[in-house]
Amino acid sequence: MSGNGGKLRISALQLHIDAGEPELNFARVRSRLQEAAAAADKPDVIVLPEMWNTGYALDRIGELADPDGERTRAMLSAFSREAGVHVVGGSIAEKRAQEVYNAAYAFNREGELAGQYEKMHLFRLMEEEKHLAAGSRLGLFPLEGADAAMMICYDIRFPELARSLALAGAKALFVPAEWPKPRLHHWRSLLIARAIENQMYVIACNRTGTSGETEFFGHSMIVDPWGEVLAEAGEEETILSADIDLALVDEVRARIPVFEDRRPQLYRL
Numbered sequence: 001m002s003g004n005g006g007k008l009r010i011s012a013l014q015l016h017i018d019a020g021e022p023e024l025n026f027a028r029v030r031s032r033l034q035e036a037a038a039a040a041d042k043p044d045v046i047v048l049p050e051m052w053n054t055g056y057a058l059d060r061i062g063e064l065a066d067p068d069g070e071r072t073r074a075m076l077s078a079f080s081r082e083a084g085v086h087v088v089g090g091s092i093a094e095k096r097a098q099e100v101y102n103a104a105y106a107f108n109r110e111g112e113l114a115g116q117y118e119k120m121h122l123f124r125l126m127e128e129e130k131h132l133a134a135g136s137r138l139g140l141f142p143l144e145g146a147d148a149a150m151m152i153c154y155d156i157r158f159p160e161l162a163r164s165l166a167l168a169g170a171k172a173l174f175v176p177a178e179w180p181k182p183r184l185h186h187w188r189s190l191l192i193a194r195a196i197e198n199q200m201y202v203i204a205c206n207r208t209g210t211s212g213e214t215e216f217f218g219h220s221m222i223v224d225p226w227g228e229v230l231a232e233a234g235e236e237e238t239i240l241s242a243d244i245d246l247a248l249v250d251e252v253r254a255r256i257p258v259f260e261d262r263r264p265q266l267y268r269l
């Protein structure tokens with residue numbers, strides 16, 4: 001556990017994203033990262049939304065995606081080292097060989113790549129499966145001496161994935177997203193459910209604004225292991241912050257010993 005006993009200030013950058021405009025998006029993200037790091041109550045961890053470099057410009061994603069994520073990684077690594085903060089860098093469109101992935105990176109305070117993840121479940125309503133390749137590894141990473149994990153947007157509909165991450169030790173789950181209207185009820189309920197059933201923190205950073213006909217509602221959320229919503233944004237661009245304490249995860253798991261009471265031999269998965 002960290003020197004401060006697992007207490008961390010989290011800031012989620014709820015942003016607009018310009019579809020198909022990586023230059024605009026890089027400039028916006030760079031400036032919001034600086035703004036968040038300069039806050040009087042400086043965060044320990046900054047979180048970005050899903051596919052923030054390109055948005056869902058999927059018809060041109062092969063030409064727009066960041067080759068091997070090099071530009072994004074260089075920018076996030078330099079920022080996290082200079083600011084001395086952890087960055088869960090949302091996700092970006094990353095071109096790797098002939099494929100494009102919806103890829104997330106976590107950087108530690110030293111600017112080192114602490115973890116990476118490629119979205120495992122592709123969302124057909126937004127035609128991801130036609131343009132993107134699916135990932136196949138878990139997004140675990142170390143965070144101040146504890147384990148944390150990433151999943152991306154639609155992944156929250158798959159309780160098996162969140163449970164796998166919790167069983168692997170994750171105490172905080174970070175969820176970059178581009179979750180559009182009208183499914184606010186699903187978004188809120190699923191995030192809270194993942195927190196309650198896995199007795200972990202869930203930190204979700206959604207985009208805001210519009211892209212063509214699609215409207216995004218924001219409502220980024222920070223939920224504690226009891227399922228209490230510590231902070232929730234509205235629909236506007238904002239920096240949403242809350243303090244978390246990873247020691248609470250152990251307390252909740254000791255109070256209601258869900259992980260000891262599981263009967264996996266009886267489940268048909």
Ligand SMILES: NC(=O)CCC(=O)C(=O)O
Pocket residue numbers: 050123126152153154155157177178179180183186
């Ligand atoms: N970008 C996404 O994965 C969106 C997922 C979504 O909207 C859903 O309802 O699930």
